[in-house]
Amino acid sequence: MTLRQIEVVAAVIVRDGLVLGARRSARQSLSGLWEFPGGKVEPDEVHSNALAREIREELACEVKVGELVLTDAHEYEFGEVQLSTYWCTLKHGEPYALEHAEVRWLHPRRLQQLEWAPADLSAVEAIVNKMP
Numbered sequence: 674m675t676l677r678q679i680e681v682v683a684a685v686i687v688r689d690g691l692v693l694g695a696r697r698s699a700r701q702s703l704s705g706l707w708e709f710p711g712g713k714v715e716p717d718e719v720h721s722n723a724l725a726r727e728i729r730e731e732l733a734c735e736v737k738v739g740e741l742v743l744t745d746a747h748e749y750e751f752g753e754v755q756l757s758t759y760w761c762t763l764k765h766g767e768p769y770a771l772e773h774a775e776v777r778w779l780h781p782r783r784l785q786q787l788e789w790a791p792a793d794l795s796a797v798e799a800i801v802n803k804m805p
């Protein structure tokens with residue numbers, strides 16, 4: 674059986690050398706795991722618009738979407754998530770966890786101490802290697 678393909682975009686928001694991580698809540702799948710905020714791309718939606726929309730919905734703030742960090746795929750039992758992560762900066766507002774259990778500014782050196790959603794591991798490694 675072919676797995677359902679789920680196209681997801683996520684924001685690596687950087688401010689003052691720190692990266693914003695978000696912990697999934699008990700109401701969400703993969704609950705308790707850390708991720709980069711974002712969500713599913715709607716049909717005919719371009720990644721940058723999908724990501725700005727998701728961040729508005731989840732964190733009540735506005736981001737500027739920059740370059741792609743990377744795209745990776747991971748097979749969960751509910752489908753294959755194709756996760757594209759983008760470097761982002763804040764334009765307006767302060768991130769507030771409307772849907773997540775918690776959001777936290779993290780030093781890149783500390784990222785790998787947390788338990789990330791499996792699809793995020795290659796992005797986390799790339800970020801650790803690219804940030805001072």
Ligand SMILES: Nc1nc2c([nH]c(=O)n2[C@H]2C[C@H](O)[C@@H](COP(=O)(O)OP(=O)(O)OP(=O)(O)O)O2)c(=O)[nH]1
Pocket residue numbers: 679681682683700701702703707708709710711712713754756790791792793
């Ligand atoms: N937003 C986001 N989702 C991620 C990441 N890594 C990862 O495996 N995912 C998965 C979790 C979800 O299955 C899917 C994103 O969908 P979503 O953010 O709309 O999830 P959701 O909680 O609203 O929906 P659901 O999966 O609980 O039905 O991708 C990540 O870094 N950011």
